[in-house]
Amino acid sequence: MLTHGEIEDDSPKRASLIVGNGRPSLAREAAAPLPGRSAWDTPGIMELPPCGLYRTTASFGSIPAGRLVYFHNHGNPGPGIYLPKEWRYNHAEFQGNGQVIEDLDLVRFLEPLPPExxxxxxxxxxxxxxxxxxxxxxxxxxxxxxxxxxxxxxxxxxxxxxxxxxxxxxxxxxxxxxxxxxxxxxxxxxxxxxxx
Missing domain, CATH: 2.30.30 (SH3 type barrels.)
Known part of the structure; x- marks a missing residue:
């Protein structure tokens, strides 16, 4: 038996990666939109994973591998991960400030978890x-x-x-x-x- 232990402004845009240019980057910064369409609707763009719970399988700055995080794919200034600050009724509550993922290729080191x-x-x-x-x-x-x-x-x-x-x-x-x-x-x- 065990217990849990201790331990900004959102935009409505889809978070996506540009495919095939060597290094992924935010689509809204890297892709020129087609006439009458936004950068988010441009062909050749792959969406980031959905917002939700993940396990880190590699370090993200000061966040080590093997940690529970909440991935938010459309934060401002960009996608980020948030650590738990406490548990209430067996449910993790996450910190208000997260860590922006500057190199979006790193999202491959997030292992999705079933929802609480x-x-x-x-x-x-x-x-x-x-x-x-x-x-x-x-x-x-x-x-x-x-x-x-x-x-x-x-x-x-x-x-x-x-x-x-x-x-x-x-x-x-x-x-x-x-x-x-x-x-x-x-x-x-x-x-x-x-x-x-």
């Missing part, structure tokens, strides 16, 4: 090679990550007719997430809950 949230088990599996915990088919789980981008599974329980999510979970591997399907769960602030 609630999942159901579609195939039974054990948390790890030691087989500490078996997760049964159709079980409800919450997926979160620690600062090292290691997935952690939390098993909610019904307590007095309320769903309780523990603060401790089981470390697992990304390979086990193939046994999970994400659920759509509405999110509300405590002040906005419907009357009981």
């Amino acid at each position: 949230g609630f999942y159901r088990v579609v195939e039974p599996f054990h948390c790890c090679e030691k087989r500490c915990r078996l997760f049964e088919q159709e079980a409800l789980l919450q997926l979160g990550y620690n600062a090292d981008a290691e997935p952690i599974l939390f098993a909610p329980e019904l307590v007095d007719s309320m769903l309780a999510v523990p603060a401790q979970g089981w470390k697992t591997t990304l390979a086990t997430t193939k046994n999970l399907r994400q659920l759509r769960v509405p999110i509300s602030k405590r002040d906005n809950l419907p009357p009981q």
